Amino acid sequence: IACYSVSNDSDIHCLHKLYMSENGALPRLGKVLTADTMNANVKKVDYAVRGPIVQRAVQIEKELKEGVKKPFEEVIKANIGDAHAMGQRPITFFRQVMALCTYPLLLDDNKFPEDVKNRARRILQSCGGNSIGAYTTSQGIDCVRHDVANYIQRRDGGIPSDPDNIYLTTGASDGIVTILKLLNTGEGRTRTGVMISIPQYPLYSASIAELGAVQVNYYLNEEKCWSLDISELQRSLQAAREHCNPSVLCIINPGNPTGQVQSRQCIEDVIQFAAKENLFLMADEVYQDNVYAEGCEFHSFKKVLFEMGPEYSSKVELASFHSTSKCYMGECGFRGGYMEVINMDPEVKAQLTKLVSVRLCPPAPGQALMDLVVNSPQPGEPSHQTFMKERTAILSALAEKAKLTEQILNTVPGISCNPVQGAMYSFPRITLPERSINEAKAKGQAPDMFYCMKLLEETGICLVPGSGFGQREGTYHFRMTILPPTDKLKTLLNKLKEFHQKFTQQYS
Numbered sequence: 143i144a145c146y147s148v149s150n151d152s153d154i155h156c157l158h159k160l161y162m163s164e165n166g167a168l169p170r171l172g173k174v175l176t177a178d179t180m181n182a183n184v185k186k187v188d189y190a191v192r193g194p195i196v197q198r199a200v201q202i203e204k205e206l207k208e209g210v211k212k213p214f215e216e217v218i219k220a221n222i223g224d225a226h227a228m229g230q231r232p233i234t235f236f237r238q239v240m241a242l243c244t245y246p247l248l249l250d251d252n253k254f255p256e257d258v259k260n261r262a263r264r265i266l267q268s269c270g271g272n273s274i275g276a277y278t279t280s281q282g283i284d285c286v287r288h289d290v291a292n293y294i295q296r297r298d299g300g301i302p303s304d305p306d307n308i309y310l311t312t313g314a315s316d317g318i319v320t321i322l323k324l325l326n327t328g329e330g331r332t333r334t335g336v337m338i339s340i341p342q343y344p345l346y347s348a349s350i351a352e353l354g355a356v357q358v359n360y361y362l363n364e365e366k367c368w369s370l371d372i373s374e375l376q377r378s379l380q381a382a383r384e385h386c387n388p389s390v391l392c393i394i395n396p397g398n399p400t401g402q403v404q405s406r407q408c409i410e411d412v413i414q415f416a417a418k419e420n421l422f423l424m425a426d427e428v429y430q431d432n433v434y435a436e437g438c439e440f441h442s443f444k445k446v447l448f449e450m451g452p453e454y455s456s457k458v459e460l461a462s463f464h465s466t467s468k469c470y471m472g473e474c475g476f477r478g479g480y481m482e483v484i485n486m487d488p489e490v491k492a493q494l495t496k497l498v499s500v501r502l503c504p505p506a507p508g509q510a511l512m513d514l515v516v517n518s519p520q521p522g523e524p525s526h527q528t529f530m531k532e533r534t535a536i537l538s539a540l541a542e543k544a545k546l547t548e549q550i551l552n553t554v555p556g557i558s559c560n561p562v563q564g565a566m567y568s569f570p571r572i573t574l575p576e577r578s579i580n581e582a583k584a585k586g587q588a589p590d591m592f593y594c595m596k597l598l599e600e601t602g603i604c605l606v607p608g609s610g611f612g613q614r615e616g617t618y619h620f621r622m623t624i625l626p627p628t629d630k631l632k633t634l635l636n637k638l639k640e641f642h643q644k645f646t647q648q649y650s
Contacts, residue, residue: 225472
């Protein structure tokens with residue numbers, strides 16, 4: 143199509159005639175944006191956590207409301223780590239401060255404790271016009287970034303944290319995608335390779351596909367409680383270097399979907415590997431308070447890196463991530479999070495700051511809530527006792543449900559579940575009859591997708607098939623959250639047990 147310079151009404155009339163058909167009507171042109179013309183990378187994106195099974199679960203819920211008869215009365219969604227949707231009550235202190243931040247007139251109400259009011263005033267004074275509805279600086283509210291840095295320093299036993307290295311984000315996901323954007327470069331064999339664990343959280347595979355980078359799989363060892371073996375990292379890296387440029391290694395600890403907690407020695411080995419192979423490290427640590435198994439402990443990559451001495455702490459590039467969505471908070475909808483960058487090149491850091499400024503700022507309420515997570519009530523403050531009681535109750539209940547899930551699933555012939563050491567999920571292995579595998583393939587479905595869809599239609603239980611997270615060839619799994627209330631979780635597990643036995647008999 144030629145380009146024309148239009149200077150007057152006569153030119154416009156000529157252009158109009160140019161594009162008119164013989165009968166005087168505008169020609170019928172196809173749509174500009176179609177499945178064929180759209181960004182091909184977007185079509186490669188797959189996000190199993192909200193995939194076809196979840197969409198069908200929503201349809202079934204509508205059918206139940208319309209009076210359609212089903213062999214169950216409700217859909218139990220155990221597909222996603224959304225604590226409040228599963229019935230977990232919000233932390234009182236968090237919601238009180240957020241109430242005052244969003245409606246400051248409540249600061250004059252004597253129903254709210256003084257520490258709640260003080261936190262709200264401090265946050266509001268850091269916002270433009272003393273309003274949480276104002277834009278903030280692109281890197282995040284200054285006092286919140288300082289509080290995050292102080293939290294990290296306390297958590298890591300006094301290892302310093304610089305507020306200038308803290309970026310507040312729209313949940314941890316936003317920070318992860320932003321760092322991947324910085325790392326993504328090259329074409330053909332020089333394209334960036336991103337090493338991710340299999341099984342993995344689908345955010346990673348989806349983001350890699352969207353960016354046009356190369357997904358480099360390394361497999362966790364299911365026989366050793368989903369542990370990470372350095373020999374497997376080495377195998378994966380060497381194979382990938384034949385077709386791309388692996389430059390980043392992603393770790394999720396505690397693990398999603400596998401629930402393992404890495405030992406300090408494992409983290410040290412990973413850091414040594416990254417240093418030796420010159421890899422950028424991304425540490426997804428959003429479940430850092432969710433550790434249940436005896437003998438397990440959360441160690442941050444930042445802490446271990448600096449304890450290993452300047453040979454590593456001055457060299458290894460690291461971005462670590464946290465969120466308001468998990469742990470005991472479960473405040474998914476506020477979309478609060480942060481990332482800390484270590485040893486980032488100053489010129490790249492300037493580009494990072496520019497990149498986040500394009501989106502203006504993360505949601506101010508999410509930033510405020512992140513501040514409350516890292517600056518919670520202290521001993522002697524009016525809200526401390528209630529806060530600690532609620533926090534402890536939530537984490538204790540999760541630990542109990544983690545053990546319950548493992549125990550019940552392991553009583554079912556054909557289901558094998560590793561200990562849920564941390565996070566919010568179990569990822570049991572299921573043995574499927576050959577007939578069901580063949581029927582699934584005939585329908586064009588992954589065998590565990592076929593299984594989970596049958597489970598949903600017959601019991602109302604919504605789980606995510608392991609194929610959505612990746613798994614070794616010939617193995618089948620599903621991911622389920624441990625978040626439902628204990629009584630509902632027991633119902634879910636017993637229904638699942640009955641279904642698996644019936645399914646196995648039907649297809650044997």
